[in-house]
Structure formats: C-alpha cells, structure tokens
Amino acid sequence: MLRFVIRRLATSAVVLLAISMLLFGLIHAAPGSPLDMYFDPASYAGVDRAAALKAAEAELGLDQPLPLQYVYWLHSTVTGNLGVSTETGRPVLTVMLERLQNSLALMVPSLLIALVLGLLGGVLAAVRRNRPTDYALAGLSLVSLSIPPFFLGLVLIYVFGVTLAWLPTAGMNEPGGGFVAGLRHVILPACILGFASAAGYLRWTRSSMLDVLDRDYMQTARSKGLSAQRVLWRHGAHNALIPIVTVVAMSIPQLFGGAVIVEQIFSWPGMGRLALSAITTRDYPVLMGFVMFIALLVVLCNLIADLLYAVIDPRIRV
Amino acid sequence: MCLLALAACSPAGESGGGGGGTGGAATGDVKFELYQKVTAFNPFNALNGGDQTISALQFQPLLTTQDGKFVPKLAEKWDLAPDATQVTFHLRDAKWSDGKPITAKDVVFTLEAQTDPKTKAVFAGPMKNIAGAAEYIAGTAQTISGVSAPDDRTVVIKLAKPNAGLLTDLTQVYVVPQHVYGTLKHEEFKGSDKFRTPSVGSGAYTFAKWISDDEVQFQANPNFWAKPKLKNVYAKVLTGDVALAQLQTGEVDIAEVPAVEVNNLKKDGKVNLVTASGDQATRNFVLASALGNGKLADKRVRQAILYAINRQAIVDSVLAGHGKVPETSVWAPGWAVPDDLKKYNYDPNKAKALLAEAGWKADTLVRLDIVPGQADRDAVMNIIAGQLQAVGMNAKVTPHQPTEVSKIVANNDFDLLNTFLAVPSTAEPSWINQRLMCDQKSPAGLNIFGYCNPDLDALLAEGVATTDQGKRKDIYQKANRIINEDVPGIFPLYIPDLNYGTTKRVKGFNATTTTPMVNAEDWSVTQ
DSSP, X not given: OHHHHHHHHHHHHHHHHHHHHHHHHHHHHSSOOGGXXXXXXXXXXXXXXXXXXXXXXXXXXXXXXXXXXXXXXHHHHXXXXXXXXXXXXXXXXXHHHHHHHHHHHHHHHHHHHHHIIIIXXXXXXXXXXXXXXXXXXXXXXXXXXXSOHHHHHHHHIIXXXXXXXXXXXXXXXXXXXXXXXXXHHHHHHHHHHHHHHHHHHHHHHHHHHHHHHTSHHHHHHHHTTOOHHHIIIIIIIHHHHHHHHHHHHHHHHHHHHHHHHHHHHTTOOSHHHHHHHHHHTTOHHHHHHHHHHHHHHHHHHHHHHHHHHHHHOTTOOO | OOTHHHHHSOOSOOBOOOOSOOOTTOOOEEEEEESSXXXXXXXXXXXXXXXXXXXXXXXXXXXXXXXXXXXXXXXEEEEEOTTSSEEEEEEOSOBOTTSOBOOHHHHHHHHHHHHOGGGTOTTOGGGGGBTTHHHHHHTSOSSOXXXXXXXXXXXXXXXXXXXXXXXXXXXXXXXXXXXXXXTSOGGGOTTOHHHHSOSOOOSSEEEEEEEETTEEEEEEOTTSSSOOSOSEEEEEEOOHHHHHHHHHHTSOXXXXXXXXXXXXXXXXXXXXXXXXXXXXXXXXXXEEOOGGGSTTOSHXXXXXXXXXXXXXXXXHHHSTTOEEOOSSSOOOSGGGSOTTOOOOOOOHHHHHHHHHHHTOOTTOEEEEEEOOOOHHHHHHHHHHHHHHHHTTOEEEEEEOOHHHHHHHHHTTOOSEEEEEEEOSOTTOGGGHHHHHOGGGBTTSSSBTTOOOOHHHHHHHHHHHTOOOHHHHHHHHHHHHHHHHHHOOSXXXXXXXXXXXXXXXXXXXXXXXXXXXXXXXXXXXXXX
C-alpha cells in the first residue's frame, strides 16, 4: 500500500507540474493583462500615466520573458508563497483560504444532501424497480439533470425569497446573524447544488444496485434466513456502493466548478466568485492559485478514491 | 468539528480596531448595497467606486456638495480668494475616532501624499496646480510650499494658476490621520494592511470588521461631531438584480435602482425612491470619439450623428422616461447652460443632408464600442446602430472586454465608445477643462477625445480664473454654445435619473451628494 501511495504521489507531482506549465501559458496567452485595469485612461487624473504603467509592469514582473516569469512563480509557490493579487495587493494564499472556508460551508451541506438523496433514492429505485416509485425517481432525476442550475436558482429565489419570503434571497448570513440565520441562508444554494449531484448519484446507485440484487450471494443471504433489511443493506447496498465511492470522490472537484454559478447567483463569497473576478481582471496570481488548487484537488481525490476502493473491497490489492 | 457549523459562523474575514463602544441612543442598522468589489479603505488608490464609497464613510473630506451647494465637513468655514489663487480653510473642532484631535497637520499630510507620484494616487492631477507642487513632485523640495498651516485649525492652500473649481476638487480629497499613516512611505500605501483594516477614522461610522471580503461592518463613531443615529452600518457587494430583490424583502436597506424598475417599485409601494435628476444628476451617458483617427473630423458628420439618433425615444423606451436629453456636454450647473442652444431633435433627413455635404463615404466603418453585459446599455447601442445605418452610415456594434477598453482608449482608437461622464459636483462646471482643453490631450490629461479648439480653450481658462459669478455665467454659456455647435467628440445621449430605493424604515438618505455615503450622519431608521 505504501509503495503504491508513494508511486502515485510521484506521478501526481509530475502531472501537476505539467498542468501548471500549460495553465500558466494559457492564462498569459489570453488577450489583456492586469495592467489594463490599472490607471483607466478615461478617469485616471494622476501623474504621468505612461511612467506609472511602466513602473507597475516592472513591479509585477510582467516585463520579463514568460519562461522566466514561470520559474519565479514556481519557485515562490513551492516555498509556500503564492504571490500577491494584482488587483487588491493581498496575499493570494490568505484570500484563497478565506474563500475556501466559505466554499466548504456550502459544499459540505450540498454533498450531504446529494449523498442522502442520491444513494437512498438509488437504492429505493432499484429495490422497487419498474414500479411507480422507480419511474417517479428516475423522472425527477432526469428533470434535475436537465434544468440548468442558474435557472432553477433564480426561480427558487423568486418563489421562496421574494414571493413567499420564507428564505433569504442571497448571501451567506445576515450581518450579525447567528447559527439559525446561517442555516436559512445555506438551504437554497445547497439544495440546488445538491439536487444536481444527487441526480447523477441516483442513477449510478440504481444501476449498481440492480446489478448486485441479481447476484448469487444475495440469494444465499436470503436463504440463510437473514432479515430483509439486513440482506438489503449489509449485503446489497454495501457492495453496490463500492463503485459509487469513485464517482463521489471524482465529483468533489466538479462540485467546486458547479458552485461558480450558484455562488454568483446567491452572492455567496466563495472560491468560485473569486475565480470569476480574477478572470475578468486578469489577476494572474489568483488565477494560478485557483487552478492549481483544483488540479491538486483532482489528483488527491483520485488517490483517495483508489485507496478507499482498496480499503472497502478486500478483493482489491494495491 | 461540525462542518455544518461553518455555515453559521460568520464568513471568514478579518477584524480591525474600532473606536470605543457605541454611544447613547444610537439604535438600528442600515444595510446598503455596493455595486462594485471593495478591497480597502484607501482614498488615494481607490480601486473603483466601491472603494471610494467605503472610504467616504471612514474618512471625511474638508467639504462636500449636496443639492448643488457646498456642505462643510472637516472644514467649518472657508475663504476662497476672489482671484481664485488661494483658499483658507478653518477646521472645525473635531476628533478622530481614537480621541485625538483632527488638525491641520493631517490635512497637510494628506495633500502631500495625494500629490506625491510615488503614491500613485488616482486624483493627483489637480494637485499639480498647487504652488510648489512641481518641486515636490520632482523631489527637489521635501514639502509643498503652497500648503501651509498657520495654526492647528487653519490650512492655507496657494495655487500656481487660478482655479475657481478648487473647492470642488477638494471634495474628492479625504483626510487621513497623520499619526496613523505617517510611518508608512507613500509608495507603501497601495495594498497596505493599515488601509485594509483601518483603526482610526473620522466619519460618523467607522470600520468595525470585514464580515467576509465583500461585506463590511461599520459602527457608530462616538467621537464624531454630531450624534450618529444608528448603531451599525453594513455594506454588501451585490449584483444589480440581487440588490433589487433584497430591497423588496428588506434584506438590504439602500440600493441603486435601474430606471426600468422605477415604475414597478412605485406601484408596489414597499420601497421609497430617492432621486437625483436633471441638473442634479451626476452622470451623463455619452458616445465618446477619438477625433484623432480622422473618421469623424468633419463637424457636419458629428452633427449628423446627433440628428440621426432619436435620443428622446431612447429615454422613453430604455429608461421608461426617467432621464433628460442634454444638448451639450456641460449640463450642470443650470446657470452654465444658455437657453438658445441648437436642439438636435431626431431628424434623419437633416442627418443625411449633412453627411452628403461633408462627402461622407458610405462604406466607412463606424464602430460602436461597448462592453456588453448591462441590458439597458446594450439595448441603447443596438437602437443607435439601427438609426445610424438608416441614414447611410456603416455602423457596427463592436463588443469589447473591459481590459480591452482601457487599451483602445489609451491608443486613441475608438469611434463611438459607449461611456459616461461623471462629475463630482453639479455645482461647478470647470471639470470640463480636463476633458476638452488642448493641453489635456490624453495621455497628459483626460481629453481622450483629442479635441482642441483655441477659442474654447481661452474661454475655459478664463472661466476657471475668476470667482465673479456674473462673469462666469457669461463665459460658460459662451463655452456651451461652442460645445453645442462643435460636438467635440462627446455625443451627449441622456442624463439618467439617479434612483436609489430605500426601505420604508430609512430616513435622511440623499442622492445628490458627491458620493451617497459621505453624509451618513443624516441617516436614521424608524423601528
């Protein structure tokens, strides 16, 4: 197991390095630069714009050749210094950690909702296959997969926030609000993110469960005289969920991506919104920090999925 | 660790020192919307309108304008010399939020920081005109000789050239405490933590903490010279539609309302509307043109463009009638606009005739440059494209990214750029000097249109050099006649009413100030 992990980490490091080079090049290839947002010529009434721009360019290191800029970035990153935002001047690591905390506050409830709805729903749909419950659940999951989250978000805000005024319309918490207010704020965005993922989990679980239900060992368990519940959960679902582990682990980085839209709609101060504004203002250090974070997350989740697989299923040896 | 609890903890942010406890009978909270990202309370390097707004709550200027008149802030009284070369400010007996007195030293410190090129202050241009500023900027002088403090509560500013708009310029200068920021070098201001979490302020409400990095809490300043009527003020960054929804549910108390929503809100009755309109409105939406590339060099072509566009119809449809059509670029103050200006009413035939007279080639591409994304401005540009095409111009809407726009402006390469002129005060017309005078041609100044007219130059120079109201009225009306006739690369489209919506519990909010938050001490709530 240990050798597996070490070998995996080594290849991951190489992959991450390659990704960082590719992304660095791509981000800088996009037209525009952070300097374009400095000293807007239509309103900058300061002293000598051209000189100010040149000084800013030198300060940001943008006048160096691109490979050299990459080397500087790499060197400071491996020592833990992700640089400083070109827009606000704040350290990238600080900004990302703040936003990460807020993003997690949204991800964890959504993941819980997705898991509960998806896994339980999938098991239920498989057990009641081809009966009305199954059709209803399959239909709901299809609808959920088809409706774009931004549309659903706006509709729900309008219905629950504006018309019925049952839930807040946006934001993470009211100023001076406590635990309960925070919970009220997280309901809508977590539901939207959760439903979208739940639909996928439901279908995976359903088909995996159907596969398991037909196996011989299920019949053996029943003939041993075990209760229906025990057969279903300890022998059926336990085995059906093995491939789901991989699906869930891989969907966590995707959750961060999907959250960009939801965060924008609900004005949730998370990493998704940070990335969006970094893109608009060409804030290279923040962008690099964000994409490398996602890349790292994918690599880690991949590794964890494989390890979990080995832990859960004794037949797998790593 | 219960991760669910993360949702309920306040979002990650930082705290700063606030001024003491809240005093007396101050109760209630007001939450207002910021339409742009905020990063720091740095009035020198304010990133955008959002930063300027929060800086205006934390720090105060010497004076500001409201309803077209000057209102004293840190300065109780001022004497502007009749020849506009000198002003004396008498500061009021005021304290910073930490109890130390606000003195002339703070004003001098602020002016020096504003002028020093190392600070890269956004508003340093007007400071160049202070006597002795040139030597200070060049580094041959350690202080600005034209700024002096005869005593703790008096500041005298002498100018190199007369400027009747000096007072208006100074409404943009927010005074910061020298005892807090004096230890920083000027080049360290931008991005400094001391501006991100300021410990000391002079406004009615001062920084308490960053709730998350797009939400700020302010608390009442017990050392403010009047009694703040509220306990806390919160500022949240919100997009337009979210702000509108939250205004109706009461989650936000003050938010800007787009013109098209005004009638709906009036019908609803849940929200009060506070408006600045006509010559109290501070923004004029225009099409800007870089005359340097020669396309629109002929005055008749420019006049034709104005005749070809049905501006009143645009106001009626896109703004639901909440706006005014100006015939000139200097729409305020009212006394500067003569009654006999040429009216560019919608007349496509006249436009065609003028274009024919000027020998306009029908295949010349005229780009309508815009950063897409705002529904009303996108609609306006499409309407204009259609109307220009109808008179035979090859007009095409050309979308740009925000970063691209800075580039095309810097390169003087734009045909009809959708933008707006914003003025700090509707009481003073001399802001136009920076925009239209020959020596202000970009990059030296804000004359991004590349316009140069010696007659207009002479008038504008004269207008800024005297404080005699009768003479000024005469001069600026003459100037406006030239601007109206010449259409100097600025095509005035409409002046939208500036509408703010407030929930019914908020009182005392005024939309005509330089920036709406500068008179926050007037706000109160009924419970």
